[in-house]
Amino acid sequence: MRLNIRAELDYYFAEAADVLLALEVAPMADQRIVEDLLVVDGANGPLLPVPGEESIGRRTWLEAEGRFLATYTATVEVERATDPIAGLPAASRRALPALVVPYLWPSRYCEADRFAAFVAREFPGLEGGDLVLAMAAWIGEHVDYRPGTSDGTTTAADTFISRQGVCRDFAHLLTAFARAGGLPARAVSAYGLGVDPPDFHAVVEVWLADGWRLVDATGQSQADGLGRICVGRDATDISFMTIFGQAQLNQQTVTVTRG
Amino acid sequence: MRLNIRAELDYYFAEAADVLLALEVAPMADQRIVEDLLVVDGANGPLLPVPGEESIGRRTWLEAEGRFLATYTATVEVERATDPIAGLPAASRRALPALVVPYLWPSRYCEADRFAAFVAREFPGLEGGDLVLAMAAWIGEHVDYRPGTSDGTTTAADTFISRQGVCRDFAHLLTAFARAGGLPARAVSAYGLGVDPPDFHAVVEVWLADGWRLVDATGQSQADGLGRICVGRDATDISFMTIFGQAQLNQQTVTVTRG
Amino acid sequence: MRLNIRAELDYYFAEAADVLLALEVAPMADQRIVEDLLVVDGANGPLLPVPGEESIGRRTWLEAEGRFLATYTATVEVERATDPIAGLPAASRRALPALVVPYLWPSRYCEADRFAAFVAREFPGLEGGDLVLAMAAWIGEHVDYRPGTSDGTTTAADTFISRQGVCRDFAHLLTAFARAGGLPARAVSAYGLGVDPPDFHAVVEVWLADGWRLVDATGQSQADGLGRICVGRDATDISFMTIFGQAQLNQQTVTVTRG
């Protein structure tokens, strides 16, 4: 599937601040960049690219001051199998690649350690892909998608209690559940076709059999309608814009259409 | 300085469980392994080595069942400058190597995001190495080293309130402070000469100027008396033994002497 | 029903410490004290009685030092309707007695404010006694009674995540749920017939129609097999022994039999 992507950020920085942007779709085997362009207005000095977590994708350091405009446009050809994960086995933990091991651990926003007993008692007898599907279904049934009910400090434990949140919170909860169930899971930022309201999206990848499988805990997007940007342990690693200072948001839009 | 290291773990597993050991000193430019040996009794099947975080050091997967004994002995030649970090500048954030960037973020046990205001008001005008030294001194003055007052769920925020803990907690607090102050910081497991009571040790590395600098927030060990095992975001990454199941501790000893 | 109650506390205080005991069954309309006796060995100076929360029951201040033994024996005639609470209406909030109003609020261990969305989405359309029964049933289905999995710092939010605990935790969770659903609820310490393993017990009273109704979230005891000691907002108010200092537990036994 071909995706046309456009993201526009319009901010104001009263004082100069370091900014780390992660807007660009990552070139990967299952998503080919046909063309893309990042244009930044309002940066002091050069844009400094740096690879993302696990060398996936690219982030850009810059210093912003005053009016700041960043526009990213891309055409991406996604060729990703949408095979169901039902029936896929869990990988042997002891044979995990080194880069996958840390995704077994709890992280700042995914307190997997606290969910061990819940996962054991709520999903008995399930393994691998079936377990992940049951976890995602549980989240769909028990958590409401409600913009404005969470913020940048909300953790999986908070969402588990409040039972409401946005894509970030859904992704954190599924990530925490999967890790608590012994499955490596990572957070993924993406442009997603069908996300409503349109915005940067957060989904999950769970390591099953011998590879990462995409799961959207919100159910809004399909695996072949996602252009991945970055991966990481949770929202801290995959934020589309990390600001080391203060900024004022003027406007921000994301549009994803089928090409 | 030459260190003679010996660690013995004696556990009992009523049921088979996956175990990830991280006991071996990492071969690194500033710590040369003269000889070392890991002997494990009570594992089902082979020991499966896997590189540690950032490809530093080695961890070992195995399946344990019944009586489990692991003994690690090593002779390590540490040749590490103990230059004071006072006066060292902070690195430019925008020029950090890709692998260093994630150490700016908060993590499960180091909620750096919550300490930003504290760090700004408590350490005004300080930068780089001076800032780190002031943070370590603050911890030394305000936190008591008291075995038994914390556990595996204790976070930097908990320790900041309770004002007591062990090396793990001291390391978490300094890591959280440093990140809150804009400095990359990582947790390091190590064998440390002078640690009292003798045990696995946890220290901190802060990225200053153009490299990682060792800081022991507890003040128990010196930079040239440390044999590093693993690095990572916090205790989750550097645990000497991660058990996916239940085990009973019979006995555990660590000794580090000057060779 | 007639209950024979015996509680024995055996502690050691290396240094003198203030202690507040709450061991005595409260004389109330539905539980008549036939006879009771509190004997304390190891107190410096007099025992100083003080009424409990809402003037219900009696607590005793003392200073303990060295070996400390407290024995409480009682025979209590419980004449309490065990009418089902199904169908009972909620009281009008605006007509609540002044002493009942504070039981609408969250408290240290019952973060009712965090459960509002959960309660609204999990128990739609239910009110009053039916709502309380549904909440108690939910707890019975989703939380395991497992001694040793919680401690004195565990809150309702913790238990909601961990899904395990003891009577204290069950009571906190039901109390938090009820308050989140707009119903006044208080924690009650009691001697309960049938509690297994035998120990001090914690149950809940919910204000329905025009009075407090006993509910045991653990399902271990029946309303007519409970001798209430104290009431309060949560465990902090109803602890059987609050120690302002350090003590070592030697032994503690509670027995409740049918007279």
Place this chain on the structure above:
Amino acid sequence: MRLNIRAELDYYFAEAADVLLALEVAPMADQRIVEDLLVVDGANGPLLPVPGEESIGRRTWLEAEGRFLATYTATVEVERATDPIAGLPAASRRALPALVVPYLWPSRYCEADRFAAFVAREFPGLEGGDLVLAMAAWIGEHVDYRPGTSDGTTTAADTFISRQGVCRDFAHLLTAFARAGGLPARAVSAYGLGVDPPDFHAVVEVWLADGWRLVDATGQSQADGLGRICVGRDATDISFMTIFGQAQLNQQTVTVTRG
């Protein structure tokens, strides 16, 4: 000192909701109501007064719907000694009046139990009024008064970490410290002369010698410039308006002038 007080609340309720107002100055020995008047527009049905916590002051239940206006005006004669609390002894814990005992405990927003070690190590050798003054001075030195940095879910532990907040947070922190130090402390809502920006104010009362002593942890008001409204364990008990539902704030003003 004579205080002229005026509070105006202007809210909008899209749907009918129960509201508990606590706006009226409490008649007490040290603050005499010369005249006062509460006028409410937009309530369905009658206003239902109910005594406040400990029978101090008066709260008012009502059902609000649509535009809601409440205006409270009062002239109050405050005759309160402003004797310094320095040198005042702590009361004997074992002789505390029954109503004072619960103010030793932690509460929802004042996790006193977590501050025991901090208080012991930070304020060694201090007792009674001297201890309270040292605690208030510590807060003044270490916490910034910054509107907008906290909200209704912020606890004393949060403020201890973030080092910023408003009167509610300062009061919670002092309350938690005092209780951790063994001194009964309660939260008090009040109209305060000199509060800047003008708003409902929250202060603390600590039980010293044989009575409650007012302390403003923010230092903005003096004991003789305070008209107390309600007392309680923390913000939950003393909120000027508790809404059981949703409302939109249009405007709210508080003015206190010297008469």
